[in-house]
Amino acid sequence: MAITKIKSKKYGYTYQVDVRYKDYMGVTQRYVKSGFRTKAEARKHEASIIDQASSKSIIPNSQGKTISDVFEEYMEIEGEIKYAPTTKYNYRKIHRLYVEKNFGKKPIAKVDYATLQKYINDIYKKNDYSTVWNIKKMFAVTFKYAVRVGYISHNPVRDIIIPPNPKQEKKLATISDEDLGKIIERLHQPPPHNKRKESVAFCFKSYEVALIIGRYTGLRLSEVLALKKDDFDLDNHRLHVRRRIEHAGLQAKDIYLSERLKTKGSKSVVEINKKLCVYLKNWFDENPYDLVVCNSDGNLIYPRSMTDQLRKIAKDVDIKFHFHMLRHTFATELMMANVKPVVVKDLLRHSTVNTTWNVYTHPHEEIYKETIDSVYKDTENSVSIDLSNF
Numbered sequence: 001m002a003i004t005k006i007k008s009k010k011y012g013y014t015y016q017v018d019v020r021y022k023d024y025m026g027v028t029q030r031y032v033k034s035g036f037r038t039k040a041e042a043r044k045h046e047a048s049i050i051d052q053a054s055s056k057s058i059i060p061n062s063q064g065k066t067i068s069d070v071f072e073e074y075m076e077i078e079g080e081i082k083y084a085p086t087t088k089y090n091y092r093k094i095h096r097l098y099v100e101k102n103f104g105k106k107p108i109a110k111v112d113y114a115t116l117q118k119y120i121n122d123i124y125k126k127n128d129y130s131t132v133w134n135i136k137k138m139f140a141v142t143f144k145y146a147v148r149v150g151y152i153s154h155n156p157v158r159d160i161i162i163p164p165n166p167k168q169e170k171k172l173a174t175i176s177d178e179d180l181g182k183i184i185e186r187l188h189q190p191p192p193h194n195k196r197k198e199s200v201a202f203c204f205k206s207y208e209v210a211l212i213i214g215r216y217t218g219l220r221l222s223e224v225l226a227l228k229k230d231d232f233d234l235d236n237h238r239l240h241v242r243r244r245i246e247h248a249g250l251q252a253k254d255i256y257l258s259e260r261l262k263t264k265g266s267k268s269v270v271e272i273n274k275k276l277c278v279y280l281k282n283w284f285d286e287n288p289y290d291l292v293v294c295n296s297d298g299n300l301i302y303p304r305s306m307t308d309q310l311r312k313i314a315k316d317v318d319i320k321f322h323f324h325m326l327r328h329t330f331a332t333e334l335m336m337a338n339v340k341p342v343v344v345k346d347l348l349r350h351s352t353v354n355t356t357w358n359v360y361t362h363p364h365e366e367i368y369k370e371t372i373d374s375v376y377k378d379t380e381n382s383v384s385i386d387l388s389n390f
Contacts, residue, residue: 003042015042021053062151068104071095074145084260089248094138108146113156120160132162174329179319184208186313199296209283210293216276218330218348221323225301226257227292229284234277240269252302263351270347
């Protein structure tokens with residue numbers, strides 16, 4: 001244990017604390033920290049470290065690692081196990097675009113609450129709410145990992161405040177069957193000038209099948225495009241969701257199927273309606289390939305190609321559309337039919353009912369009206385104040 005006086009260009013002299021101790025495993029460790037302006041400050045810090053060491057507490061030692069260093073270490077050690085390829089890609093993209101260049105170079109041990117909050121405030125001025133929310137999530141996993149491995153003792157991300165979302169809507173976008181029908185109708189009319197009319201017609205029919213499956217199962221696009229015929233038990237009206245298509249950050253030639261789904265609950269057997277089963281039986285007779293949704297050669301469809309084409313068609317018929325609207329529509333329709341939230345949760349394959357209730361089910365105003373009227377309806381057994389007397 002020692003206090004060392006060190007020359008400093010800025011302050012003349014500073015003091016360094018150097019403590020050797022045995023950790024809770026009995027292994028000898030060394031703790032070094034410099035930059036103390038006075039010897040008294042250094043002595044006080046040394047006493048604190050000695051006290052922690054004697055109580056076998058874990059003493060933070062960041063080893064000079066930056067935020068970027070710790071993020072990369074986390075992604076290699078824990079992220080590799082925890083996350084699907086798409087999630088890993090999105091975390092790395094957020095880090096590269098908004099953190100790595102400047103803020104990522106800061107030593108993680110020197111980043112406190114005020115520094116992080118100011119950074120979030122500055123980011124919020126130039127970016128939308130969802131971007132800032134994703135940056136905070138990326139910081140959260142990084143700093144939690146830093147605490148677990150002993151680089152820091154406190155996680156400042158827990159105290160970060162994100163201003164309310166000014167553009168947050170009460171309900172997520174859904175699509176009517178009438179509008180969906182218009183899009184499908186246009187899919188029946190592939191461009192007449194295309195030399196590969198039959199190939200385009202088959203591909204557009206696959207797009208139609210994807211839309212119908214999404215509409216009546218609530219599956220995500222990556223899951224729909226990964227379905228095989230043997231995933232369906234059409235006689236018993238069941239679908240086994242087993243895999244997804246991985247495409248984030250990949251070119252069309254590099255996409256592949258993965259059994260790593262978004263959550264543990266995503267991989268499950270769900271009930272499907274009889275009309276969908278009849279529709280799919282007809283398609284299976286027409287489609288000679290194992291993949292349910294594929295191109296004319298039986299190969300995987302690149303999601304971006306499909307979504308770009310559907311967006312163009314929807315724009316032509318003056319409809320706002322993205323594929324995830326089908327999931328919102330499916331969930332909202334179930335809720336409006338008074339299906340119990342726990343059942344909706346299972347059909348959407350969510351891990352918790354809170355996700356189902358808070359994110360995907362957004363009752364329309366009619367439901368609130370019907371609910372309040374049913375509670376205060378005029379019946380012989382009802383007990384209420386006669387408002388006509390006032």
